[in-house]
Amino acid sequence: MKILPRLIAGLIASFAPLLSVPAHAIVGGGSPSTEGVAHSVVTIVGSRGNFCTGALIAPKLVLSAAHCVQPGADYKIVEYGADRQPSLQDVKTVAIHPGFNMQAMQAHRATADVALLQLAAPPKGKTPSALGMPNIPIMIGSRFTIAGIGVTVRGDGKSGGTIRVAGLVATGKPGTLQIRLVDPVGQGTRDGLGACTGDSGAPVFEDKQGGPLIVGVVSWSTGPNGSAGCGGMTGVTPLTLYRDWIVRTAQKWGAGL
Known part of the structure; x- marks a missing residue:
């Protein structure tokens, strides 16, 4: 060497x-990938x-x-x-x-x-990935994909170092200022897929006719039911205004x- x-x-x-x-990233078993949105x-x-x-x-x-x-x-x-x-x-x-x-x-x-x-x-x-903006109006249940690097189990540094992707859906009152995403299975009420500390800044993709485009970045996360932690809700800053x-x-x- x-x-x-x-x-x-x-x-x-x-x-x-x-x-x-041990940077906490997509928890809940996001799929590892180096292709597609991960490139x-x-x-x-x-x-x-x-x-x-x-x-x-x-x-x-x-x-x-x-x-x-x-x-x-x-x-x-x-x-x-x-x-x-x-x-x-x-x-x-x-x-x-x-x-x-x-x-x-x-x-x-x-x-x-x-x-x-x-x-x-x-x-x-x-x-590089191409930039876009979310489809307007953003509807509850609209699907997005996040891709980040870090551990899959909080506190377990050995599980990090791999790019992982997760499919999440919009909840609450999504708009041009903020989008809140949850695991479509647990809907943010129990541990599921979601971003965590190491995923801050991660690209958020939405599928368009020509393929997936970056439409936002990950800003914050919570545990289930708004508790401290990860695997509950993922806060996204959409690119619409920026x-x-x-x-x-x-x-x-x-x-x-």
């Missing part, structure tokens, strides 16, 4: 604790210990959640080689939507929880969408 260059080795050493953090999914780590999911939407452009990439920390994209050894790739620039409010997100209220990361180089083995900002920011960075 080739020895990593000294610079990369130093980065791995400084971020190593983050790569082993654009990337892992984001921050120097303050956070661990999130993002989606490649252009060769060097990643969409994620604003709360994942707050100022005051360095962020990297994790790549895995054929031997599954991680390496860290540079993020050049981060743009957070100016309308984002952390307090609103933490209270599960609607806010502009979207951000873009400009990468130094295209991530290996990944291809797609124009994403396109404009990408253009400023020289990336066409």
